[in-house]
Amino acid sequence: MNPNAPRTIQLFVTCLIETLRPEAGMAVVRVLESLGIRVEFPRAQTCCGQPAFNAGAWDDARAMGRHTLDVLAQSDAPIVVPSGSCGDMLVHHYPELFAADPKYGPLAEQIAARTYEFSQFLVEVLGVKNLKARCAGRLAYHPSCHLSRGMGISAPPRELLSNLQDGELVEIPGANECCGFGGLFAIKMGEISSAMLARKLDAIESAKVETVVGCDVSCLLHLSGGLHRRGSKIETKHLAEILDSYVPTNI
Amino acid sequence: MSQQTSNVTFHERVEDALRDQILHVALERTTERFQRLRVTGMGSLPNADAVRDRVRLIRAHTLSRLDAYLEQFAANVERAGGHVHFAADANALNRIVADIARTHDVKSVVKGKSMISEEAELNHALEAQGVRVVETDLGEYIIQLAGERPSHILAPAIHKTKEQVGQLFHEKLGVPVYTEPAEMTAAARAILRFEFLNADMGVSGVNFGVAATGTICLVENEGNGRLTTTAPRVHVALMGLERIVPTLDDLSVMLQVLARSATGQKSAVYTNLITGPRRNGEGDGPDELHIILLDNGRSRVLGTEFAEILYCIRCGACLNACPVYREIGGHAYGSVYPGPVGAVLTPALGGIAPWSDLPQASSLCGMCREACPARIDIPRMLLLERDAATRAGQMPWWLRFGLHAYSVAATRPALFGLAAWGARVGTRILGASNQGWIRALPPPLNAWTQSRDFPAFANESFRAQWEKYQGENQEQKRK
Known part of the structure; x- marks a missing residue:
């Protein structure tokens, strides 16, 4: 495991895991903790706004984006998202949505730079490739x-x-x-x-x-x-x- | 741009397409093959990624000073003895072509493949003044016989099976019901040879116009393009005004990716480079060459955030790669340009209001961006179109209301929790009779349950589980 890897992360669990598959979120927590990572869960998090963004309701998406950025900015820890779709929103679309915003534009860039999808965080940041996990069939x-x-x-x-x-x-x-x-x-x-x-x-x-x-x-x-x-x-x-x-x- | 079937809604066309089993077979046979051939074709290109970057750079650079390059192109065409016309819109283009036809007493026209001609509906305009028009690209010939429209920018008859074509030829040409494409091609070829030799005017498309030399480049596989542009007395070439490249070197970069992206070929069978009409002492070629540059909204798009769609070199790769196109085919789009590129280009040229459904018909999966030799970010522009549609008041009220309510809740964590609790209770009641799976949701959510079940919300949210887990950890530490 990479010795310089961060020891604390914030989990952005996504609204779908929150409501429909909480067991996936708990699995993320357990896997990270078993690797010695401390998991923070910012409680005020809700939805990143991607559904509104993709539908073309960009004002609504920006409202949700500002909320999410405010919540995630409260800690300096990198953000781990167990979703490629919400990760893509945070990493690519926030900087674009807020490009013209003097306050949230720079914040979006900053958050994007320390946001990782779960598997990406394990392999590329922690350097963990083999977890010796089991799965039959x-x-x-x-x-x-x-x-x-x-x-x-x-x-x-x-x-x-x-x-x-x-x-x-x-x-x-x-x-x-x-x-x-x-x-x-x-x-x-x-x-x-x-x-x-x-x-x-x-x-x-x-x-x-x-x-x-x-x-x-x-x-x-x-x-x-x-x-x-x-x-x-x-x-x-x-x-x-x-x-x-x-x-x-x-x- | 005109809508093909104005009184039928997009959703009705989609439903028709999805029900059409023959269309399904035709698309299945072709799109997958094109897709595979493209991957192998581009794979055979050394430094494919660098070449694609170069293609993108050339397109961006050219469009950034298009006015200067267009002037240079026009001057060089004239110097080579050709004539250049600018057409502001489809009507202007049709008028110019009709005038040329009248001046030269043209009775019959042979046509090579041209999407500009489809965009302007040139055939109708010529036929209205008594000129006979014969399509000579095999695919275009097939759909002209069938009285249909192209459903793919490269393979216009992609929606037809060879069985259907065999039947069509039998009915329209009086030949036996052929089963082999080679027999059908031979039948068409015999007829078209005669047409080429007797036509007064040839109308072709243009893949690229080279500013430095005034050369037009026409890429094709059947030889019909070469005959169209050389056999008749007059050659009229139709070209979108964005299809300029600065030099022949730049052209060679485009040609490295065009055929590979389209059909997987390293190069097309015929790459015609035409500079001016027939010169003194030359055996072949027309007496006159007219090049018509069509604007039709393009120059307006140039200054907008959709300008990137004009990088398109019309290879059709995004259509073949698109999972939506593969299910519904080109006609369902209702536009001249279908598929991912059409879903961006059509509203960009014709306004979002009549075309607001097109950018919605995408799961934003990104296959088009991956396939595009010019790396055009089509998904990004589909999103921009959706935003434009909303601002134009084109979003259904229930969705607008629902998304706004959702955003109000999502910016207030307590309210969001409450809404989630409500949804949990609701979905658990609806799913109670089926082990937590909902078989039917009320409209408009019934669009989901038409083909899939929906799970009830979890008994305990992640938040609740997390808090319990934290509590247990604390307790363990105290022990």
Whole structure:
């Protein structure tokens, strides 16, 4: 592990983990703590505003952005986000949204510079690639669009998963293609979104996996909702939930 | 720009497209293949990333002083004996072409592929004055026979299966029902050869105009472009005014990525470089060359945050890579330019009001940006279009209200907690009968439950679990 890595982080847990998959957030906490990282959780955090930003309601998105920036500015610790989509918002879109704002513009740049997605933080900041975690059966990684193409993070999650002690990592055909979620796109363009989901679910089912692992609860929510509707037994897990099976030894 | 089917809504076109099983087969066969060929094609280019950077730089530089380059281009075309016309809009373009046709007593026209001609609906304008127009690009020929519109900027008949084309040729050309594309091509070729030799005027598109030499470059695979531009007495070349490159060296950079991005070919079968009409002593070529530069909103876009979309070199890679295009095809967009580039270009040129659905039809997955040889940030401009749509009052009221209410709550943590609590109670009631999964949500959220279940909110939020966990840790420390 990188000896110069920060020892304290702030967790921006995201609104979807807060409300729909809290167990993924707790897994993030346990994995980081097991590596000796102190986790702060700024309590006033809510939503980064990405749904409003993507829908074109930029004034509302800015209001949420200002709130989030104020909350995260209260500590100097780096920020860890267990989501590529919210991470992309903080790292790329805040600086753009507030480019003309004399107060929040510089703050957005500052926060963006110390924000990391969870797998990125583990691999690129902490230098941890092998957590000796366990996961039985066949699993596949779903690279979410905003993590892989938005934030440009492709290798870290795969690296962490390839070092699982057991379990067989397989590829979903056309893995890099969108699952069709796209936030409010799934509501506004429900038919197209459904067609994209059907294609993705066919690909997942053809890979004969037991678990689909991702770094974005948003896509996992979409995939699990589709799988449940199909009556499939395939489970979806956040990367942190897989790594949480790690038992600390000596680092 | 005109809307193709003004009384049918975008959603209706999408539903029709999704129901169309034949369209699905056609798109499946082609987009995936193009996509694969592009990846291999670009993979064969040494330093592909550096070349793409160079492409982007050349496009940005050219557009930053487009007026100077256009003047240089026009002067050099004239010096080579050609004529240059500026058309402010589609009507002006059609008028200019019609005038040229009238002056030269043109009865029949052969056409190479040109998206500008589609943008201006030139065929109608010419036919209205009694001129016969024959499309000679095979794809364009197919859809002209079918009375349809292109659904892809590069492969206009991509929405048709070869089975459909076999049937169409049988009905329209009186040939047997062919099953092999080679037989269909041979049938079309036999007819088109005759048309080339008897046409009075050839109309072509232009891939690039070279400012330093006044040369136009036309890239194609069928040879129809070469015949269109050399066999008839008059050649009219239609070009968007942004399609300028400063020098032949710059052109060679563009050509390194164009065919590779489009079809995976290292270079197209025919790369025509045309400088002026036929000169004394030359055997082939037209007596007159007219180049028409179409503005139609482009110069207005130049000064805006959408200027980057004019970097586009029309390779079609973003269409082939787009998961939305692959599901709905090009006609559903209702615009001349479909797919990701069309969803930005169409409202940029024609205004957001009639086209506000187009930028919404994207999950912002970023495949288009990844595929684009000029690295155009299409998702970013789709977001800008969405913002523009909202400011133009084009967001549905329920969404506007919902997002505003959400932002009011999200900037007040206590209220946000309360709203989450309410949603938890609500979703747990709705999901009670199905192990916590909701099968049907009320409108407009039923768009979600049409194909997927929605989970009830967790019993204990992260915040609650975190606080409990902190408490336990404290207790352990005290022990």
